[in-house]
Amino acid sequence: xxxxxxxxxxxxxxxxxxxxxxxxxxxxxxxxxxxxxxxxxxxxxxxxxxxxxxxxxxxxxxxxxxxxxxxxxxxxxxxxxxxxxxxxxxxxxxxxxxxxxxxxxxxxxxxxxxxxxxxxxxxxxxxxxxxxxxxxxxxxxxxxxxxxxxxxxxxxxxxxxxxxxxxxxxxxxxxxxxxxxxxxxxxxxxxxxxxxxxxxxxxxxxxxxxxxxxxxxxxxxxxxxxxxxxxxxxxxxxxxxxxxxxxxxxxxxxxxxxxxxxxxxxxxxxxxxxxxxxxxxxxxxxxxxxxxxxxxxxxxxxxxxxxxxxxxxxxxxxxxxxxxxxxxxxxxx
Ligand SMILES: [Zn+2]
Ligand SMILES: [Zn+2]
Numbered sequence: 297x298x299x300x301x302x303x304x305x306x307x308x309x310x311x312x313x314x315x316x317x318x319x320x321x322x323x324x325x326x327x328x329x330x331x332x333x334x335x336x337x338x339x340x341x342x343x344x345x346x347x348x349x350x351x352x353x354x355x356x357x358x359x360x361x362x363x364x365x366x367x368x369x370x371x372x373x374x375x376x377x378x379x380x381x382x383x384x385x386x387x388x389x390x391x392x393x394x395x396x397x398x399x400x401x402x403x404x405x406x407x408x409x410x411x412x413x414x415x416x417x418x419x420x421x422x423x424x425x426x427x428x429x430x431x432x433x434x435x436x437x438x439x440x441x442x443x444x445x446x447x448x449x450x451x452x453x454x455x456x457x458x459x460x461x462x463x464x465x466x467x468x469x470x471x472x473x474x475x476x477x478x479x480x481x482x483x484x485x486x487x488x489x490x491x492x493x494x495x496x497x498x499x500x501x502x503x504x505x506x507x508x509x510x511x512x513x514x515x516x517x518x519x520x521x522x523x524x525x526x527x528x529x530x531x532x533x534x535x536x537x538x539x540x541x542x543x544x545x546x547x548x549x550x551x552x553x554x555x556x557x558x559x560x561x562x563x564x565x566x567x568x569x570x571x572x573x574x575x576x577x578x579x580x581x582x583x584x585x586x587x588x589x590x591x592x593x594x595x596x597x598x599x600x601x602x603x604x605x606x607x608x609x610x611x612x613x614x615x616x617x618x619x620x621x622x623x624x625x626x627x628x629x
Contacts, residue, residue, distance in 0.1 A: 398548040400524065402426065405593060406441055409433020410498050411460035416552060416593055418528075418545060419447040420521035427451045427520050427528070428468065429543060429552050430595060432460050435467035442472065451518060452476040453528075454508070455554025455595055456540040457485035458567070459492040466503045477518070478508040479532060482539025485568065512541050520545070531582050535575025536563030544586060551602070553592045557583055559600035562611045576612050584614045 402419040409432035419426020426447045431438055431454075442449060449472040454462050457478060469476050478486060485492070486508065493500040514532035531542040533556045540563070543552040555563035557579055565572045583592075588603035606614035 398550075401526065401545075401548050402445060402447065403548070403550070404441060404445060406434075406437060408437060409460050409463050410496075412596060413460045414593060414595055414597075417441065417445065417447060417449070418520060418548070418550070419445065419449075420524040420526050423521045423523045424448055425450050425521040425523070427453055427518070428472070428474065429453045430455055430461040430554070431464040431468040433463040435464035435471075438464055438468055439471050448472075449474045450520070453512070453518070453541075453543055453552075454478045454482075455542070455552065455556075456537040457482035457489075458537065458555065459489050459496070459498075461554070461595060462486070462489075462505065463501055466501065466505045469506075469509075470503075475509040477510045477512050479512040479539030479541050481534065481569075482537055483508070485537060485539075512539075514541075518543075533575075533578035533582055535565060535571055535573075535578045537567070538569040538571075540578075542583065544590070548591075549587065549589060550591050550593065551583070551586060553583065553594045555595040557592060557600075557605060557609075557612075558594045558596065559592075559598045559605070560608070560610050562609070563595075579612045580615050 400421045402417070402421050404417045406415045407413070408415045411432070413430050413432030415432055415438060416429045417426055418429070424445075424447045426449055428438070428442070428449045428451075431452060449468075452465065452469055452472070452474045454465065454476065465476060468474075486505070489505060490500045512530050512532070514530060516530040517527050518530065520526040520528055526545070526547055528543045528545045531544055531551075533540050533542050533554075536555045540554055540556050542554055542556060545551070556575065557563075562575060562579060564570065565575050584602060584606045586602050588601070588606070590602045592600050592602060592605070594600070607617060
């Protein structure tokens with residue numbers, strides 16, 4: 297734990313902010329270093345009066361990590377025996393990140409909708425500002441989670457416009473007043489949601505889904521929380537669909553890989569606009585170039601990391617490594 301055993305006079309500004317953030321104390325109104333130091337002293341005093349500091353830390357970690365992930369890989373636009381459903385409707389990404397969980401950042405993952413898409417909320421613990429990725433269904437569950445966390449969703453990001461990633465988009469957008477972002481190359485898929493639902497045999501959303509509010513672009517930086525300098529970078533990764541994007545949060549060593557990269561597999565490319573060569577290029581050049589210890593949360597199934605996939609993915613590995621045994625044609629999960 298940062299800060300408990302250190303003298304406040306010896307702590308840097310960053311260490312003091314990290315300490316306050318990890319103990320739920322506000323420091324937004326502290327302008328001078330001396331004010332921060334005073335806030336650290338007050339916080340330590342309050343915490344030591346309520347419970348021993350190490351016990352308190354364990355409690356907070358346990359509550360943040362109480363829901364294990366139990367999901368298996370699945371894919372969009374596929375229904376039947378080869379589509380393995382998630383066995384749990386809820387999972388906490390924080391738990392699977394273990395020791396690498398960044399301090400000061402809330403990450404909550406929920407498998408939603410008919411294909412159990414991984415909806416994720418990432419927010420700053422202090423400012424409570426955050427973004428929501430892939431509202432794929434179960435709007436009531438998503439809104440209950442937002443309310444329970446007490447976060448304010450400033451943006452909704454959609455990795456791509458297969459129906460299972462935005463079925464609840466309109467209800468969540470209406471309730472949160474957040475701006476919804478999508479890459480323009482997936483706009484034809486977005487507009488064809490009723491056709492997508494009919495093809496798979498599920499009911500289309502009751503509430504008509506309006507157009508996205510803003511376009512995503514490769515290299516664009518989106519703000520998660522202005523005050524805490526928490527941002528994510530948009531990585532355009534066409535292949536699974538023309539407008540597929542991944543979202544990289546450098547500060548949290550975390551990448552949301554949508555249906556481009558799964559644990560042990562990759563997204564299928566035989567749907568409208570899919571392209572195998574593009575998918576391989578996107579993964580090898582744009583994702584495998586991220587730091588190896590980057591934690592990846594895919595659009596379905598279990599989390600993984602860049603190093604593991606670059607070495608062992610069954611379909612696409614890093615350039616120069618031993619050729620993977622499975623072919624893209626058989627990767628339709
Ligand atoms: Zn999907
Ligand atoms: Zn998809």
